[in-house]
Amino acid sequence: MTAVQGTTVDIPTDDGTADAYLSHPGDGGPHPAVLLYMDAFGLRPRLKAMADRLAEGGYTVLVPNVFYRHGRAPVVELPEFIDVSSRPAVFERLGPIMQDLTPDRAMADAGAYLRWLADSPAAADGPVALTGYCMGAGLALRTAGTYPERVAAAAGFHGGRLASDSPDSPHLVAEHITAELYFGHADEDPSLPPEQIQRLEDALTAAGVRHRCEVYAGAHHGFTQADTSAYHREGDERHWAALLDLLKRTF
Template identity: 30%
Template structure:
């Protein structure tokens, strides 16, 4: 993939934090703020950033765990899972949203960003993507297996921009009943699109995980590209 990537610093009220920037060939395109899983801005998230940069987007992935250590990067083994859950539970959700707001300000200000910007998040980042849309900070949002969205449906009336959600039918972290509740809540909002992938588990997009499912990952990526191309 012909992309140009680097870490940059973003200023916040609490100090500076890092964000992984990946530029498309030519350096210009619509913007995406990429929101991490609970494993940090690890190799998988950087690969996703580079993938969407290759698709023509300027992608910026903030390090949302920076208050607990800069650029924490975890794997998917038992130790990685344990530390990831600890970090997620220790993260101040309001401050994470402030960090996303600061990241979006930088993203919109980049010379290469033309037009609109979207939030794209996975797992923990999927939930944050939903809240970023509800906060009115982006022009569109994509949430992959966003755990916890079903517990924040009181924010549904605040969703005024197009949102695309991806879920796996065999996700043992997000019950089918939760997905059903989300779908029912947004049933009359034509801007919200929900896809459920048969035989896909939690994390089906991540080829670093045992739950990776190539077919679901390809279909979801294609659906996301169509969605973003129509809106940004």
């Protein structure tokens, strides 16, 4: 297992400075870069541990606090374990913050994250891979379509509203995507009902995007997050296998 180094870094953006967690192998050399998009609960120990696990596999991983406009992480105070009883109060605070991150702002920020990685000595030259969780899956999809020349692969897990009927739904960027995509959907996820799963599949197929979409039976929205009651160990292990396989094919 490769020893990793994890540090907090600051990334200049059009609207200020985004704090982020950077994890990479400790050998001092450049490695293929992965941009990891957080879920709504934000940059916290669980996501840092996930970044470290990817770094152990030989990747340089950047996890930006996409809510930086509202403060450095943690933007919202969280319990150590997020259960059903604590979720309503947390989302009452997160709701306005999430709405404030418009697609235009998110994609301007994505450009800043990608430029930072391109300039980082810890990141190898060339395109990067993306992985995103919950709301981060939508950000990954949108980034792949907005910066196709910079994204070689993108994955999303238990994403919500990926193919809604909104005029700015993430799936509408499909025609611009050149990356290979993988999505692991949660079974019976109210934020991604069967009709949206099919709409996403149809859009990617029509656009000729190399992709694979799978529904994880028995897994709930948020199934990769071990610090929440939504965690599903089998789904999480399946997610790691699929993600690492995608990265191996990409790099």
